Amino acid sequence: MKRSKPIVIGVAGGSGSGKTTVTREIYRSFSDKSITVIQQDAYYKAQDDKPFEERLLTNYDHPLAFDTDLLISHIQELLQFHPIKKPVYDYTVHTRSAKIVPVEPKDVIILEGILILEDERLRNLMDIKVFVDTDSDLRIIRRLLRDTEERGRSVESVINQYLTAVRPMHLQFVEPTKRYADIIIPEGGKNSVAIDLMATKIRTVLEGKDSQVL
Numbered sequence: 166m167k168r169s170k171p172i173v174i175g176v177a178g179g180s181g182s183g184k185t186t187v188t189r190e191i192y193r194s195f196s197d198k199s200i201t202v203i204q205q206d207a208y209y210k211a212q213d214d215k216p217f218e219e220r221l222l223t224n225y226d227h228p229l230a231f232d233t234d235l236l237i238s239h240i241q242e243l244l245q246f247h248p249i250k251k252p253v254y255d256y257t258v259h260t261r262s263a264k265i266v267p268v269e270p271k272d273v274i275i276l277e278g279i280l281i282l283e284d285e286r287l288r289n290l291m292d293i294k295v296f297v298d299t300d301s302d303l304r305i306i307r308r309l310l311r312d313t314e315e316r317g318r319s320v321e322s323v324i325n326q327y328l329t330a331v332r333p334m335h336l337q338f339v340e341p342t343k344r345y346a347d348i349i350i351p352e353g354g355k356n357s358v359a360i361d362l363m364a365t366k367i368r369t370v371l372e373g374k375d376s377q378v379l
């Protein structure tokens with residue numbers, strides 16, 4: 166059945182909570198590839214006009230770090246089944262890369278990121294809101310391993326950033342958005358029961374059997 170508009174699922178949660186892992190597992194359970202994934206991180210503001218040293222001072226956990234207007238306009242395009250050109254973010258240089266990824270519209274859009282539930286305009290575009298809820302000790306351990314292995318960071322810089330920006334912004338902006346969630350997934354990526362439930366829910370909606378999200 167051809168849908169009149171795609172369904173939008175928001176996956177929020179703190180840094181290192183397992184949002185990307187949850188999203189990847191849901192995506193993998195759909196072999197027909199009816200899902201497109203949009204990461205909020207791709208919409209960090211470009212900082213090419215600033216020298217590298219200045220970019221290190223940016224607070225990347227504050228809502229103003231993102232180009233939310235561009236993200237909203239891209240979701241609106243996908244909702245009309247129009248393709249978009251998604252920016253690509255490079256964490257090693259703290260700005261957008263020169264690349265752009267063409268994204269084709271699909272029946273399901275998963276929007277994933279720390280602050281996607283913070284903006285009311287984004288929340289209003291979502292059919293299902295999920296919050297991945299993982300204790301802060303696990304999140305910092307996971308982030309430490311990931312950022313040193315994959316994002317070119319030193320242990321000292323990860324700890325310093327966590328204490329000065331990630332933790333305070335999490336408490337001020339991320340954690341309060343849990344109240345908007347329809348579903349809270351504890352522990353993230355290895356929660357196979359929650360991931361199966363999400364996949365089943367999405368299938369029900371795609372088959373037109375769910376009157377709540379149509």
Ligand SMILES: Nc1ncnc2c1ncn2[C@@H]1O[C@H](COP(=O)(O)OP(=O)(O)O)[C@@H](O)[C@H]1O
Nearest residue numbers: 180181182183184185186307311352353354355
């Ligand atoms: N349940 C889990 N147990 C152990 N490690 C996990 C789990 N979920 C995610 N991770 C790992 O933790 C790191 C952060 O997970 P990720 O999904 O990228 O989180 P987020 O997108 O919320 O920042 C990754 O290296 C991932 O492989």
Ligand SMILES: Nc1ccn([C@@H]2O[C@H](COP(=O)(O)O)[C@@H](O)[C@H]2O)c(=O)n1
Nearest residue numbers: 179180181206225226256259260279331
């Ligand atoms: N240049 C940047 C941009 C972002 N970050 C951090 O990324 C975190 C969000 O990504 P997750 O995959 O962890 O959800 C966020 O907490 C920023 O601090 C960065 O370190 N450098």
